[in-house]
Amino acid sequence: xxxxxxxxxxxxxxxxxxxxxxxxxxxxxxxxxxxxxxxxxxxxxxxxxxxxxxxxxxxxxxxxxxxxxxxxxxxxxxxxxxxxxxxxxxxxxxxxxxxxxxxxxxxxxxxxxxxxxxxxxxxxxxxxxxxxxxxxxxxxxxxxxxxxxxxxxxxxxxxxxxxxxxxxxxxxxxxxxxxxxxxxxxxxxxxxxxxxxxxxxxxxxxxxxxxxxxxxxxxxxxxxxxxxxxxxxxxxxxxxxxxxxxxxxxxxxxxxxxxxxxxxxxxxxxxxxxxxxxxxxxxxxxxxxxxxxxxxxxxxxxxxxxxxxxxxxxxxxxxxxxxxxxxxxxxxxxxxxxxxxxxxxxxxxxxxxxxxxxxxxxxxxxxxxxxxxxxxxxxxxxxxxxxxxxxxxxxxxxxxxxxxxxxxxxxxxxxxxxxxxxxxxxxxxxxxxxxxxxxxxxxxxxxxxxxxxxxxxxx
Numbered sequence: 001x002x003x004x005x006x007x008x009x010x011x012x013x014x015x016x017x018x019x020x021x022x023x024x025x026x027x028x029x030x031x032x033x034x035x036x037x038x039x040x041x042x043x044x045x046x047x048x049x050x051x052x053x054x055x056x057x058x059x060x061x062x063x064x065x066x067x068x069x070x071x072x073x074x075x076x077x078x079x080x081x082x083x084x085x086x087x088x089x090x091x092x093x094x095x096x097x098x099x100x101x102x103x104x105x106x107x108x109x110x111x112x113x114x115x116x117x118x119x120x121x122x123x124x125x126x127x128x129x130x131x132x133x134x135x136x137x138x139x140x141x142x143x144x145x146x147x148x149x150x151x152x153x154x155x156x157x158x159x160x161x162x163x164x165x166x167x168x169x170x171x172x173x174x175x176x177x178x179x180x181x182x183x184x185x186x187x188x189x190x191x192x193x194x195x196x197x198x199x200x201x202x203x204x205x206x207x208x209x210x211x212x213x214x215x216x217x218x219x220x221x222x223x224x225x226x227x228x229x230x231x232x233x234x235x236x237x238x239x240x241x242x243x244x245x246x247x248x249x250x251x252x253x254x255x256x257x258x259x260x261x262x263x264x265x266x267x268x269x270x271x272x273x274x275x276x277x278x279x280x281x282x283x284x285x286x287x288x289x290x291x292x293x294x295x296x297x298x299x300x301x302x303x304x305x306x307x308x309x310x311x312x313x314x315x316x317x318x319x320x321x322x323x324x325x326x327x328x329x330x331x332x333x334x335x336x337x338x339x340x341x342x343x344x345x346x347x348x349x350x351x352x353x354x355x356x357x358x359x360x361x362x363x364x365x366x367x368x369x370x371x372x373x374x375x376x377x378x379x380x381x382x383x384x385x386x387x388x389x390x391x392x393x394x395x396x397x398x399x400x401x402x403x404x405x406x407x408x409x410x411x412x413x414x415x416x417x418x419x420x421x422x423x424x425x426x427x428x429x430x431x432x433x434x435x436x437x438x439x440x441x442x443x444x445x446x447x448x449x450x451x452x453x454x455x456x457x458x459x
Contacts, residue, residue, distance in 0.1 A: 058112045058141040063122045066139055078122075079129045079338045080372045088366060089118050091164070095157035096120065100149075115142055115150070123147050124154035128360060130340020152352075155359040164362040166249055173270055174198065174249050179284050185244030189327070192320035192449050196441050197302070198283060199241035199249060200328035201291040203261040206236040206253070206342065206357055211350045218351070221256070226350065228257035234345070236353050239264050240361075241289060246331040246373070247365045253354040261294035274300045288441035290324045302442035312456075317449045319456040334373060335364050 008016075067074045067082050078085060089096075096117040123140050127133065127147060136147050158164055167174050174182065179198040187195040211223045211234065226234045235257040241250040252268040265271040273280045275298065283289070288302045297303050304318045304325075336342045339360045346353055367373055 055111045056143070058143070060113060060115065060119060060141045061139065063118055066122070077129065077131065078125055080125070080367050080370075084367065084370045084372050085122070085125065086118075087370065088363075089121050092121065092154070092157050092161055093117055095161055096153065099153040099157050112141070115146060120146075120150035121154055123150045125363075127151045128339045128341055128363070130343065155356055158359040158362050159355060161362075164366055166247075166251070166362070166365065172250070173282055174243070176284050178249075179287060182243040182249075183284075183287060186324050186327075189244060190320060190323055192317075192323075192445070192452065192454055194320065194324060194445055194448070196287045196445070197290045197324050198287050199243065199289045200325050200331075201239070201241045201265070201289045201295065201301075202325070202328040202332070203264060203294070204238045204240070204332045205231055205233060205257045206238050206346070206353060207233050207344070208235045208346045208350055208353055210234050215350050225258050226256040231257075233257065236350075236357070237261070237264050238357065239268065240328065240331070242328045242331040244327065245368055246327060246334055247368050248331065248335075248361045251358065251361060253357055261292075262296065265291075265295060274298075286441055286444070290321060292325060297440060297442050299438065299440055302440070302445060305446075313446065313450045316454045316456050317446045320449060320454065321445070335360065338364060338367065338373075 063082075063085070070077055075081060080088075100115070100117060100120060119140055119142070123136050123142060123146075126136050126139075128151070133144060133147050136142075137144055140147075142150070162170060165171075167178065182198050183195055186197045186200075187193060190197075205228055208226070211219075211226050213223075216223050223234070226236070228235060236253055237255040237257050237259050239252040239255075239261065240248050243249050250270060252264065252270075255264045255267070266275055270282065273282055278299070283300045288300055290302050293304055293306050295301050295303050302321065304321055305314045310318070342360070346356070348356075
């Protein structure tokens with residue numbers, strides 16, 4: 001009996017038509033390729049890309065012209081001054097030339113001319129600052145892929161440049177001489193004259209999109225570990241230690257965002273050395289880092305005293321320690337405010353996030369070193385005004401209708417925290433408690449507050 005197509009089901013007929021159309025398209029593409037190969041000898045003088053592709057004419061703009069057109073908005077667009085941008089280019093120029101080493105094209109010439117390294121750096125900085133890729137294409141006269149290539153190339157150039165290392169000689173941690181300078185800087189900011197703090201330590205979530213299955217298979221972990229339950233976001237955990245000028249001096253970007261700060265610190269190279277090796281000389285004797293309650297008090301870590309029923313001395317110690325710890329929060333705020341791309345989820349592969357963030361941190365330090373950052377004063381007098389103003393506002397407001405993360409009592413002392421979340425889901429039990437017989441730098445700081453008869457400022 002002959003085959004009758006009319007009796008076939010409708011979905012099967014549609015499937016056969018699609019298959020036939022795809023075969024025709026493949027035959028047409030094959031015929032075009034064979035025609036190009038046969039006429040290849042006659043196209044040596046053609047300027048452009050592959051025959052048949054469309055070239056978009058573009059006019060490259062100079063950075064000086066763009067800066068003049070932006071006027072007073074240029075500083076906001078680039079997050080740095082023009083002289084700082086040119087100084088950065090002079091430092092990175094050898095590495096940029098190596099990254100963007102343009103070789104002779106196999107077919108024809110570059111239609112719109114080569115892209116100068118200063119223009120690639122300008123496009124990358126605008127991209128880091130949160131600029132739209134389409135606006136960067138129009139303002140710089142380059143293609144969309146060229147913008148991405150410029151950003152990735154600048155990331156590699158910045159991370160390979162020794163002049164932009166976080167510490168002298170590319171060290172993983174500040175040297176003893178640098179620690180003395182940092183401790184002196186923190187002492188100027190401290191109302192309690194704390195002079196033994198070398199870094200302010202804390203963690204921040206770097207927001208990304210949900211990792212792809214391909215990236216998860218390569219990392220040998222699921223996408224769920226990159227999900228932070230407290231903030232309901234995917235990302236990385238950035239652990240960082242900053243100095244008195246809000247410069248990052250130590251960073252660790254190796255853990256997904258579900259990792260607690262305590263686990264991330266204790267599994268880092270520096271954290272292991274300071275926690276497990278009592279004879280380590282990484283930190284100056286009697287000096288310490290300042291962290292929050294996610295960390296544990298030991299011979300190299302000072303933390304706030306937990307609880308709400310504190311003595312006057314303990315509460316005063318917490319207040320004056322917060323004057324130092326707030327520096328790392330300010331550094332995170334400056335970093336995100338300067339590089340606006342961090343305000344939204346990073347949309348590229350999660351495998352590229354650590355290198356990308358390291359580049360932004362290095363550029364952050366470079367801007368501060370070149371005077372391209374706005375510092376806010378941290379004197380005790382300003383802190384007292386802020387406390388009085390906040391406490392007075394909370395006292396006069398209606399507690400039934402106003403929600404606040406921090407409740408202050410009649411003396412301006414925090415009495416409770418709302419929505420603190422679960423910080424230690426991955427700790428696997430109780431964290432280790434230091435033997436109280438040992439006199440830690442933190443205990444010396446508490447004694448220093450008591451001897452000076454200091455109190456939390458009241459309103």
